[in-house]
Amino acid sequence: MEIDKSKFKVWTWKQPLTLLWLINPVIAINELFLGQRIPKIMLVEKNSSKLLIEKTKVPCPHCKTIHSGLKWSTKNNAFKNWFGLYCDNCGKTIPCLTNFTSYLLLALTFPIWIWFKDKWKKAWLKNQPERYKNLDLENVPSPFEGYGWVRKGLNWGLFMFIFMTLIAPLIFSESITLTSTIIKFFGWAIAGLIYGYTMKLLAKRTNPK
Ligand SMILES: [Zn+2]
Structure with missing residues (x-):
C-alpha cells in the first residue's frame, strides 16, 4: 500500500514504544482481558504538535x-x-501486534x-458495526497526562494485587502468608x-522526525 512518507512517519513493531508494548509482560x-490492541502499522503525522493519539492514523x-x-x-x-481492529469501511479486520x-x-x-x-470471532464481528456508529472523534482523552499515570498505574496495581493475593491462591490452593503478601503488595505497586x-509514554506528545 502506498504511504505518503513526506506526510507520515511509519510506525511498526521496531519503534521503541511499540517494542515496549511487545515485551512488557x-x-x-x-x-487478553481488555482486548486493547496496537495495529501492526501506524502512521504518525509529521510536524504536528497535536497529541500523539490525535495524529496517529x-x-x-x-x-x-x-x-x-x-x-x-x-x-x-x-x-x-480481541480479534484485531475492525475496519468500519470494509468490515474486515486490521492486523495487530501480539505481546510476547x-x-x-x-x-x-x-x-x-x-x-x-x-464461533467467538463470528459473534465478535457481528457486534462491531454497532460499536462504530456513534464515535466521538472530537474529544481527546488523556488520563495519563501530568501525574494521571501514577494514579492509573497504582489503581491497576491495586486491582492486580487484590486479584493475585486473595483470589489466585483460592484457585491454585496456595497458602497466604504475611511475607508473600507484603512482597506482592510492593511488587504490584512497582508493576x-x-x-x-x-501508557503515559504511549499517549504523550512527540514529534517524529
Ligand atoms: Zn478496510
Missing part, C-alpha cells in the same frame, strides 16, 4: 482507508478488540480456545507504576 492483561490493509487513531481511543473503541507474554499464554492454552475461536508510565 503486564500488557498481556490489556490484550491506522491504515486498513484491505481497503486502504486511513482511519483516525481516535476511533480506538478510550472514549471510543479502545477495548474489546500474550503469545506464550495463547500458545499454552491453545487446546482450550481453538474449539471456540471461530503498576511501570504500567502507568508505559
